[in-house]
Amino acid sequence: MEDYVLPGEVNRSSSKNEISKTKKIFLITSVILFFIAIGIFSFVLGRNTTKESGETPTPSVIPTPTIVQISETPTPVSTSSATPTKKIGLSPTPSPILxxxxxxxxxxxxxxxxxxxxxxxxxxxxxxxxxxxxxxxxxxxxxxxxxxxxxxxxxxxxxxxxxxxxxxxxxxxxxxxxxxxxxxxxxxxxxxxxxxxxxxxxxxxxxxxxxxxxxxxxxxxxxxxxxxxxxxxxxxxxxxxxxxxxxxxxxxxxxxxxxxxxxxxxxxxxxxxx
Structure with a gap:
């Protein structure tokens, strides 16, 4: 006795199979896109960090000092002799004579x-x-x-x-x-x-x-x-x-x-x- 399949049931099975394949493709695509997005984000972040750390600061301009010549008149040195201080000497105590x-x-x-x-x-x-x-x-x-x-x-x-x-x-x-x-x-x-x-x-x-x-x-x-x-x-x-x-x-x-x-x-x- 041969199995008998109704025409409507055949269509429903085919539809289910197609839906399952579509879901699988969608999931795989989503995972791939997720990793691609992470990679792009990491790349962009790394470039920004490199730029911030690698920037060469603009050197400051050091002004050249202006040299001013000043002529000093030497202060004259006094040639007068100081009056010597008299030292008062104490006479040593004579040793007793033996x-x-x-x-x-x-x-x-x-x-x-x-x-x-x-x-x-x-x-x-x-x-x-x-x-x-x-x-x-x-x-x-x-x-x-x-x-x-x-x-x-x-x-x-x-x-x-x-x-x-x-x-x-x-x-x-x-x-x-x-x-x-x-x-x-x-x-x-x-x-x-x-x-x-x-x-x-x-x-x-x-x-x-x-x-x-x-x-x-x-x-x-x-x-x-x-x-x-x-x-x-x-x-x-x-x-x-x-x-x-x-x-x-x-x-x-x-x-x-x-x-x-x-x-x-x-x-x-x-x-x-x-």
């Missing part, structure tokens, strides 16, 4: 005393030891020639080492000074007298035959302040022990008693004051 005095040791008050009770104040000054005893030296300086009220700036005791027997510095060490006040006579009790101040200075530490010196300014100031008429000192080795042989180990010094006019080796107290 005066000096050399006081020789007192004969009869320098010499030596020994631990055995013996000694001598009419020979040399000596210090040391032998197998039987230890000896200490003494020296005295009269201060009465120093003007009253002066300021003692310096006081140096000078004594000349004249002879060495044995090895006194090897066994006894250095020679020291004690500050004493033994008065107007030198006797055996002065060997062990209590010192005003012990070991006030080192007088010598070697056997060289020469002048030995010690600073005794503080002791002289003290003597003058107390009203003592003399500055007196005891000389002894640091270590004192009887020993050795009968000849012993001694250091000898010139005294006021052994001094002669030609030697110049009398003990001295050299004082500077103002």
């Amino acid at each position: 005066k000096s005095i050399i006081i020789p040791s007192t004969s009869g008050l320098d010499g030596f005393r020994s631990s055995s009770g013996g000694g001598n104040n009419s020979l040399e000054i000596r210090a040391g030891r032998n197998i039987n005893l230890v000896s200490r030296g003494f020296v005295s300086f009269n201060l009465e020639d120093i003007p009253q009220g002066v300021t003692i700036k310096e006081a140096i005791l000078k004594i000349h080492q004249s002879k060495i027997i044995g090895s006194p510095y090897s066994v006894g060490g250095a020679l020291k000074l004690d500050h004493l006040s033994f008065g107007d006579s030198l006797d055996s009790s002065d060997y062990g007298m209590a010192a005003l101040l012990s070991n006030v200075a080192t007088l010598s530490s070697n056997t060289k035959i020469e002048w030995k010196e010690a600073d005794v300014a503080d002791m002289v100031r003290d003597d003058l302040a107390i009203g003592r008429s003399s500055a007196q000192f005891r000389i002894h080795f640091t270590t004192e022990n009887a020993g050795g042989d009968a000849t012993g180990d001694f250091a000898y010094f010139d005294s006021a008693n052994t001094y002669t006019d030609n030697s110049g080796n009398k003990p001295q107290l050299v004082i500077k004051y103002q």
Whole structure:
């Protein structure tokens, strides 16, 4: 049995197919036109941007400066000399003048005393030891020639080492000074007298035959302040022990008693004051 199609239905199917094709063409065309429009818009926008950024500014015209010559008349310089200012100079304060005095040791008050009770104040000054005893030296300086009220700036005791027997510095060490006040006579009790101040200075530490010196300014100031008429000192080795042989180990010094006019080796107290 054959299918039978009505003529009207055939026409309706053909119309539907044609409409579908038309829609497809329209959609495709619309999409193409849309992209073309976007491309044209982007192109135009890009050109405008390039023009705005690439425009070369018109250079400004810089006016040429006009040079004006000005003749200046120099101001005359005054040749008059200024009156110099007088400087008032202050006279420098003169330095105090130091005066000096050399006081020789007192004969009869320098010499030596020994631990055995013996000694001598009419020979040399000596210090040391032998197998039987230890000896200490003494020296005295009269201060009465120093003007009253002066300021003692310096006081140096000078004594000349004249002879060495044995090895006194090897066994006894250095020679020291004690500050004493033994008065107007030198006797055996002065060997062990209590010192005003012990070991006030080192007088010598070697056997060289020469002048030995010690600073005794503080002791002289003290003597003058107390009203003592003399500055007196005891000389002894640091270590004192009887020993050795009968000849012993001694250091000898010139005294006021052994001094002669030609030697110049009398003990001295050299004082500077103002």
